[in-house]
Amino acid sequence: MLKIIRIKFKKGDQxxxxxxxxxxxxxxxxxxxxxxxxxYTAGFNPGMRMVFALPLPVGLTSQCEYxxxxxxxxxxxxxxxxxxxxxxxxxxxPVNAYxxxxxxxxxxxxxxxxxxxxxxxxxxxxxxxKLQSMESAFVEKSNNKGPVDIIPMIYKIDVHDGSxxxxxxxxxxxxxxxxxxxxxxxxxxxxxxxxxxxIDREELFLKVLQ
Amino acid sequence: xxxEKPSRYTGGEFNQxxxxxxxxxxxxxxxxxDTYEVGMSHVGMRIxxxxxxxxxxxxxxxxxxxxxxxxxxxxxxxxxxxxxxxxKNVKEFxxxxxxxxxxxxxxxxINMLDLADIPIRSKDRSDSDPIIMAGGPCASNPExxxxxxxxxxxxxxxxxxxxxxxxxxxxxxxxxxKKEFLERASKIEGVYVPVLYNSxxxxxxRIIKDLDSVSYPVDPIVPYINIVHDRISLEIFRGCxxxxxxxxxxxxxxxxxxxxxxxxxxxxxxxxxxxGYEEMGLVSLSTSDYSRLPSLCDGLLEQTQDKMxxxxxxxxxxxxxxxxxxxxxxxxxxxxxxxAPEAGSQRLRDVINKNITEEDILRSVTMARDGGYNNxxxxxxxGLPTETDEDVIAIADLSKKIIEAFDxxxxxxxTVSTAFFIPKPFTAFQWCAQITREEMARxxxxxxxxxxxxxxxxxxxEFDTSVVEGIISRGDKKVGEAIxxxxxxxxxxxxxxxxFDMRKWERAFMESGVDVSYYTSREISVDELLPWDHIDIGxxxxxxxxxxxxxxxxxxxxxxxxxxxxxGIKKYKCGVCVENNKD
Numbered sequence: 018m019l020k021i022i023r024i025k026f027k028k029g030d031q032x033x034x035x036x037x038x039x040x041x042x043x044x045x046x047x048x049x050x051x052x053x054x055x056x057y058t059a060g061f062n063p064g065m066r067m068v069f070a071l072p073l074p075v076g077l078t079s080q081c082e083y084x085x086x087x088x089x090x091x092x093x094x095x096x097x098x099x100x101x102x103x104x105x106x107x108x109x110x111p112v113n114a115y116x117x118x119x120x121x122x123x124x125x126x127x128x129x130x131x132x133x134x135x136x137x138x139x140x141x142x143x144x145x146x147k148l149q150s151m152e153s154a155f156v157e158k159s160n161n162k163g164p165v166d167i168i169p170m171i172y173k174i175d176v177h178d179g180s181x182x183x184x185x186x187x188x189x190x191x192x193x194x195x196x197x198x199x200x201x202x203x204x205x206x207x208x209x210x211x212x213x214x215x216i217d218r219e220e221l222f223l224k225v226l227q
Numbered sequence: 228x229x230x231e232k233p234s235r236y237t238g239g240e241f242n243q244x245x246x247x248x249x250x251x252x253x254x255x256x257x258x259x260x261d262t263y264e265v266g267m268s269h270v271g272m273r274i275x276x277x278x279x280x281x282x283x284x285x286x287x288x289x290x291x292x293x294x295x296x297x298x299x300x301x302x303x304x305x306x307x308x309x310x311x312x313x314x315k316n317v318k319e320f321x322x323x324x325x326x327x328x329x330x331x332x333x334x335x336x337i338n339m340l341d342l343a344d345i346p347i348r349s350k351d352r353s354d355s356d357p358i359i360m361a362g363g364p365c366a367s368n369p370e371x372x373x374x375x376x377x378x379x380x381x382x383x384x385x386x387x388x389x390x391x392x393x394x395x396x397x398x399x400x401x402x403x404x405k406k407e408f409l410e411r412a413s414k415i416e417g418v419y420v421p422v423l424y425n426s427x428x429x430x431x432x433r434i435i436k437d438l439d440s441v442s443y444p445v446d447p448i449v450p451y452i453n454i455v456h457d458r459i460s461l462e463i464f465r466g467c468x469x470x471x472x473x474x475x476x477x478x479x480x481x482x483x484x485x486x487x488x489x490x491x492x493x494x495x496x497x498x499x500x501x502x503g504y505e506e507m508g509l510v511s512l513s514t515s516d517y518s519r520l521p522s523l524c525d526g527l528l529e530q531t532q533d534k535m536x537x538x539x540x541x542x543x544x545x546x547x548x549x550x551x552x553x554x555x556x557x558x559x560x561x562x563x564x565x566x567a568p569e570a571g572s573q574r575l576r577d578v579i580n581k582n583i584t585e586e587d588i589l590r591s592v593t594m595a596r597d598g599g600y601n602n603x604x605x606x607x608x609x610g611l612p613t614e615t616d617e618d619v620i621a622i623a624d625l626s627k628k629i630i631e632a633f634d635x636x637x638x639x640x641x642t643v644s645t646a647f648f649i650p651k652p653f654t655a656f657q658w659c660a661q662i663t664r665e666e667m668a669r670x671x672x673x674x675x676x677x678x679x680x681x682x683x684x685x686x687x688x689e690f691d692t693s694v695v696e697g698i699i700s701r702g703d704k705k706v707g708e709a710i711x712x713x714x715x716x717x718x719x720x721x722x723x724x725x726x727f728d729m730r731k732w733e734r735a736f737m738e739s740g741v742d743v744s745y746y747t748s749r750e751i752s753v754d755e756l757l758p759w760d761h762i763d764i765g766x767x768x769x770x771x772x773x774x775x776x777x778x779x780x781x782x783x784x785x786x787x788x789x790x791x792x793x794x795g796i797k798k799y800k801c802g803v804c805v806e807n808n809k810d
Contacts, residue, residue: 032451034233039451046241046449046503049534057535064505075233104503106241106449 019056020088022097023122024114028079032108037072043106044084051104053097056087070122070221071129071188074195079218085120125223126189128172131196133182134215137203142176144207148199149174154206156198167202170194183219230297234452235263238289238311241449242501244280245312252284252396256310256320256357259328260335261722263291267448268456270510271363272326275384277444285392288312288320292335292720293342301342308343317343321395323357324388325376327365330699331692331722333372336361337714340375347711349377349422354405358395362388367432367479368652368759371702371710373421377405378412380419381762382433383465385441387417419762429763432479436801438465439490445497449504458506458539459498463491463523467512468787468803470794471569472580472655472778473611476512478766479653481794483787484802488519492526499534507531508539518788524552541565564595567606570614571621577781578613580655580774585625592632596639603629603641609670609687610648610662612778619670623677630682643678644686645671647693651700652759653766655774658751661697663744664690691729692721697747698736703758706746709739767795 028035035043045065048055055065066087073079086097094114101111137144148154149171155164170187171194177183186194196218200211230236248254257276259266266272272289279287288310293301301308308317317323323345325336337347340359346352349359361372362380369379380387391412398408413420417433424430435441443462450457466483467476495507507527509517517523524540531538540552568588570576576583595603607622626643633639647667650659662670667690678685698706713735720726736743751757753772760768770793777784784792787803797804 031237031239034237035451036234039234039453043241043451045505049503049505049536050500052500063535106239108239 019119020091021085021117021120022088022092022094022114023083023085023117023120024097024101025112026082026084026101026105027110027112028073028077028082029108029110030078032106033076033078035108036075037069040109041067041069043109044086044101047101047104047106047109048086051100053086053092053100054089056089068120068122070223071126071193073218074197074216076213077131077196077216077218079221081218081221083122083221083223085117085122087120122223123190126221127187127224128185128222129188129218130183130185130220130222132217132219133184133196133200133213134217135180135182135200136212136214137180138210139208141179141182141209141211144203144209144211145174145176145182147207148202151206154202156202156205158195158198165198167194167198171199180214188221230300231294232263232452234450235291236293236297236311238314240451242446243312243448244276244287246280246286248286248313248315251286252399253286253322253392254315254320255279255285255287255392256290256317256323257287258290258317258323258325258336258339260292260325260332260339261328261720262294263450264452264454266291267450267454268460269326269328270460270462271328271384273444273447273460275324275388277447278385278442279388279392281442282389282392284396286312288315290317290323290339292339295720295726298338298342308339318345318357320357321399322391323359325359325361325363327361327363327372329722330365330371330696331727333699333710334714334718334721336372337375337711338719341714348374350374352377358405358408360391364475364479365700367475367762367764368701369419369421369762370704370758371699371707373704374707375711376421377409378418378420380433381417381430381764383435384433385435387415387433390415391418424761426761429761431763432765434484434765434799434801435465436484436799438462438484438486443494445494446501447498449502456508457504458508459495459502459504459536460508460510461491461495461498461527462486462510463514463517464511466802468516469513469582470580470774470784470786470792472578472774473569473608473648473651475651475654477654478771478794479764480512481766481787481796482799482802482804483516485517485519488523488526491523492530495527496530499530499536504536506537506539508541514540516788520552564600564602565604565606566591568625569606569608570611570618571607571623571625572618574781575611575614575618575621577783578778579608579611580778580783582783582786585628588625589628589632592629596633596637601637601639603633603639605629605641605643607643607645608648609645609674610667612648612656612659614670616670616673619674620677622674623679626678626683627680630680639682640684641680641682642684642686644688645674646688647690649693649697649700652757653762653764653771655771655778657701657757657771658753658755658775660750661693661747663748664694667693689724689727691732692724692727694743694747695721695729695732698741698743701746701758705739706741709735709741712739765796765799770794 057063068085070083098111098114153166173185175183203211358377360378361376366379409420412418413423419430464485466480468483569581650656671687716731
């Protein structure tokens with residue numbers, strides 16, 4: 018019997034530079050510190066069995082991250098949240114938890130909403146409108162895997178004021194929009210310099226909920 | 228982000244200690260002159276961070292050398308060097324302490340002072356600048372940095388650092404000056420204040436007699452980024468009984484003082500719970516010389532196996548290697564084996580007092596084979612005193628014999644690494660010549676030609692860095708000036724091959740009038756005054772002389788547990804010296 022608990026947590030400003038792999042180590046160490054009985058993977062290098070949803074780019078904060086952890090014991094979800102709250106470093110904040118039948122977090126992710134705080138050299142609203150009006154906008158990815166068209170992946174953009182906007186976009190294993198590419202595109206296609214002051218993943222939408 | 232690995236500079240790791248500076252009487256910036264990953268792996272820094280922060284009136288924060296990209300950004304933005312915990316400028320701390328772990332980090336010290344906007348030479352600093360101090364193994368020859376530091380701590384820091392803080396607070400309470408502080412500090416045992424030094428008394432090294440009695444960092448910081456030694460470090464003893472004649476650590480950390488297994492097991496248990504680390508490593512100069520190793524390992528494994536923590540037991544010596552221990556460790560995980568015969572021939576091993584025979588080595592290799600190990604690393608030195616070409620070729624022969632002992636048909640990887648011998652202060656070889664760069668190249672080539680087996684991988688150390696390390700190791704104030712000059716020319720991170728630039732060093736030596744061959748390739752007479760003669764490390768100079776003479780005759784010296792050879796350290800009345808008296 019697999020006992021998988023999905024935990025939703027926030028990643029705050031203090032830990033925004035902690036990379037995905039570092040975060041995995043952090044959770045494993047936190048589990049060992051609070052003595053949660055986590056299932057280990059079999060094999061030569063046993064590790065705690067846990068799977069995180071879509072990696073968050075380094076430098077971003079998040080209100081909505083997920084991790085699935087396999088346990089050997091039947092824990093109350095509230096207990097796991099409480100234990101992790103106590104043993105995770107400041108900046109990681111477990112919100113809630115629930116049992117899942119099977120873990121397919123990576124496939125479950127469908128879309129995400131990001132909140133941007135920027136300093137824009139021109140009119141941010143106009144620039145974003147210009148971008149959205151385009152039929153295609155190819156931007157070079159940072160990993161040199163060639164240019165990608167970001168337009169089909171943008172679902173919705175809401176401009177709040179001259180320095181804040183939010184972006185609803187495609188996310189997950191089957192196509193993912195890196196939020197920084199939007200800033201890059203603004204520079205290329207709308208001719209404005211946009212300085213990133215902060216990007217927050219406000220929501221990660223899972224296809225199947227609870 | 229415009230810098231690589233920003234977590235190096237942000238702090239905020241689990242178990243970090245943050246205090247309110249306004250409520251403190253003294254603040255200490257602990258500076259490690261290398262990157263975060265290197266510095267955070269250093270147990271000494273962990274110990275002093277913990278000991279200083281245990282005081283309610285004192286705050287200790289960490290500072291590392293920013294990597295090149297971060298330094299560029301800081302200089303461009305006019306951001307001075309800051310601490311990790313509260314991002315406070317280093318210049319605003321009361322005391323700034325550097326740890327001297329290796330000579331090739333010295334340019335980073337200068338660079339860090341400059342980045343902190345603190346004048347480099349002590350004579351150029353005022354009362355408003357922090358006290359700049361240094362300690363650590365390389366402080367045993369403090370002269371190279373004597374014009375930079377206000378004071379040095381010679382020996383172990385657990386007690387004397389606290390005495391210095393006490394003194395600092397009392398001088399500050401009386402609104403005393405830096406000069407008053409330094410005058411009184413110079414009277415503390417183990418403290419060397421270069422500007423106040425009169426040549427009448429020697430500076431006596433500080434040691435901790437009972438390691439069980441001093442506080443150990445059982446709640447260490449758990450970094451986010453992968454550091455060099457990314458595990459719980461459990462120091463099991465200090466010192467080494469062996470007395471290898473080239474080894475500075477073997478002399479300057481005497482005598483061997485062990486922590487008790489009970490204390491260590493208790494600390495291990497606490498540290499697993501407080502860090503959640505997946506690995507624990509034992510720290511000492513030679514693990515297998517721990518007198519109660521079997522019971523210690525049993526006790527530790529009880530703690531680790533249950534929590535799926537891997538126990539790593541490094542620096543096991545080949546002559547008393549036990550297959551039982553290997554098997555115990557394999558219960559959790561298996562890793563490669565490392566042996567350090569240091570020299571290829573028996574004659575040369577006798578010269579350096581590495582008391583192991585070829586038979587010992589091959590026997591251990593057979594045991595390793597039977598234990599299922601496939602990776603073996605071998606460490607040797609080139610350029611040891613009296614070394615001939617036959618001795619060099621003997622390294623290749625020994626490596627070949629090891630492959631044979633392993634059984635040629637089996638899958639086995641042997642890695643042979645050679646470093647060049649560098650004479651260090653307070654060793655039996657402190658008077659010896661270092662081989663020239665040309666000789667280094669020749670010997671390395673000779674060995675490479677003789678290693679023909681494809682199962683052997685050969686790595687060697689850089690020639691030029693060995694030359695510079697040789698000069699700094701036995702340097703004096705003039706060499707210190709050359710180091711400042713080298714920094715002015717852009718030298719920093721000299722232990723990183725991508726940063727080291729020999730041409731800049733050569734020009735710095737030339738402009739400061741430092742004759743490379745005078746400092747490195749000449750045999751010094753035992754009567755000559757040495758720059759570190761005013762430091763009393765505990766081991767008598769006459770003992771080093773006799774070891775030097777015995778080396779030239781190829782005579783070995785028994786280890787401290789076999790027989791006391793009267794090195795002089797007995798006067799501290801602790802550790803292995805007291806064990807011997809019981810017999």
